[in-house]
Amino acid sequence: MPPPVKLAIIGGGPSAFYVASRLLSLLPLNDTVSPPLRVHMYDRLWAPHGLVRYGVAPDHPEVKNCTHKFDMTATDPRFRFFGNVNVGSTPFHSIPHALHLPLTSILNNYSHLLFATGCTLPTLHPAISPSAYCIPALSLVHWYTQHPSHSSPPALDKISHLTLIGQGNVSLDIARILLTSPSVLRQYDVPEHVLEVLSRSTVKHVSIVGRRGPLEAAFTTKELREMINLPEASMIPIEPALLTPPPGVTPTRQQRRTLELLQKGSKNPPGSTPKSWSLDFYRSPTGLAPPSTASASDMASLTLAHTRLDPATSRAVPTGETSTLPTSLVVTSLGFHADPETAFFDPAMRHLRSSAGRITSSEGLALKNIYASGWAANGANGVLASTMIDAYAVTGTILSDIVPPSEAVKITSATSVLPMGIAPDKMLNPHPDLDGLPSEIVHGINDGMVIQYDDWKVIDAEEVRRGEALGKERERMGWKEALSFLTLSAPS
Structure with missing residues (x-):
């Protein structure tokens, strides 16, 4: 043996x-x-x-x-x-x-x-450092999942326009959470304190920025379809030329489905909803300037280099043209290391x-x-x-x-x-x-x-019980509350 x-x-x-x-x-x-x-x-x-x-x-x-x-x-x-x-x-x-x-x-x-x-750590954008106007996506995810790292809630009641850098599923997750009514989210595993912050949100538009085009976007068709079917938000139409494959390029099955969804557009006509979102292709951040005044309504200025795909390498390269996007908050979602x-x-x-x-x-x-x-x-x-x-x-x-x-x-x-x-x-x-x-x-x-795992199962059952009492999947505990609950529930 x-x-x-x-x-x-x-x-x-x-x-x-x-x-x-x-x-x-x-x-x-x-x-x-x-x-x-x-x-x-x-x-x-x-x-x-x-x-x-x-x-x-x-x-x-x-x-x-x-x-x-x-x-x-x-x-x-x-x-x-x-x-x-x-x-x-x-x-x-x-x-x-x-x-x-x-x-x-x-x-x-x-x-x-x-x-x-x-x-466990977010990849940061080299051109825009974390600040009061730029945070990593991981901070938002940790906030709405009540991660033990104790991320502070974002000031959503002071934000009208949010810009996500990166077009992966995490970006679409965040956009979907921010554009979905808390009354819909309430049935899921969303802590009550998160729902309370979301209920005060003033976010009206979410821009989702990527340095390459729709064929290279990292999100899945499932996540895109969920965005397109949001009940209270509509997608800004994409310029038709961007949705036409370059000559000599044969899209994969998934890429064809993505293009079809983007051509069809969102379930709600543009301008018919209180909230909106956009996929901004061929844009790469080069800098972020804070508001010129201390007014809460003023926005930061995100400078974007316009890009194109290098046919030889499929890498995004600048065209020399730039534009400025006014935004309340930039959230970088560029992966993890x-x-x-x-x-x-x-x-x-x-x-x-x-x-x-x-x-x-x-x-x-x-x-x-x-x-x-x-x-x-x-x-x-x-x-x-x-x-x-x-x-x-x-x-x-x-x-x-x-x-x-x-x-x-x-x-x-x-x-x-x-x-x-x-x-x-x-x-x-x-x-x-x-x-x-x-x-x-x-x-x-x-x-x-x-x-230990037996401790976790006690906490798990209590989270589910509390959730059922509120008509939802579960209501999570933080560390201190879990520790206190285990102490009180331990056999005497």
Whole structure:
């Protein structure tokens, strides 16, 4: 029988749960052939499920159905979840209540390690820095999903025109939330304090700006169709010439559907609704000037370079023409990257150094028993289905190391060290105490600062109960409220 396996997974999002689920199912409990196995998951967020809870738009509840599978995974007695735990060399600054766990404590207590830490930081636009008039989209998403980073609510009662930079699904999510009546959103997983702010919103128009054209837009036809069918907003018509493919270009099926939707336009005729939105193609920001006076009605000035596609590279290049767009607030939605403080971060790729699911050294050599999956390994792209496929592939890699490894895979750690100067193959414990925990976690559990999955299910049930009382999907708790509720509901 192979030696015991004790896997630490850093991260508690979909990729982490898909790996855990797959590994536990392929090495069944009480199977005499399988090695003794433990899977311990650590997440800096106190609630599990990562982007499913804190990234999926609230009016897309069907996307969250995967949590049922994750709940089943958590019933396996070999699995444990530890939330509100930040693993790393320094505490995570934006979640001050998270328990700090040095990476060395993981290495000392586990035989295998998987990074499923995702891409948690927004990519900023080089020409417009964050300011009172420019914020990353992640701030808005964190606000309406009640992320533990405590994003402040936007001053929507002082905004009439909002500009989104980037034409991906996140931009359309934000635009849709801002252009949908709170009475419609109330049935979904939208916190009451968010609905209250939305009810005071004065946003009348949302511009969605992209540096390339409709054939290159990153949003899906599903998201576009939802925008087109908004009941209280209409789309500004797009110049017909922009919706004609260039000579020699044959659109894909999805591109044809996008062009057809854009040609048809929104369900509501332009000018017939109190709110509107536009897709502004071939525009790239070059600067943002604040209002000339302190009047709340004055707008900032967003300078846009007009662009065209270079036929040879398909890159957007400036034409030399510019225009100015008056706007109350700019929201940049240009994707995400991994935290540079994460071990094995690759500055060039902006995610962790990995190949075929294995963390690699700076020389490109695979490190023994250390893996990466999901956005942490591949960058911020793909949907839940592609995340699951990738996670299952990484699970196969882990399994190949549990049984005698393939001669074709060269695994080494001799020339690579962690940031604190520790060679990982010297620290991962080949003979761990299967049920032992790092001392910091033991103390954190005793102090009530670490959330385990049973704790989460108690909170989950209460959130759903509170939501049902309000006629909605759920009413979320923040950290302090969840902690207080667990204390009050604990057996005496």
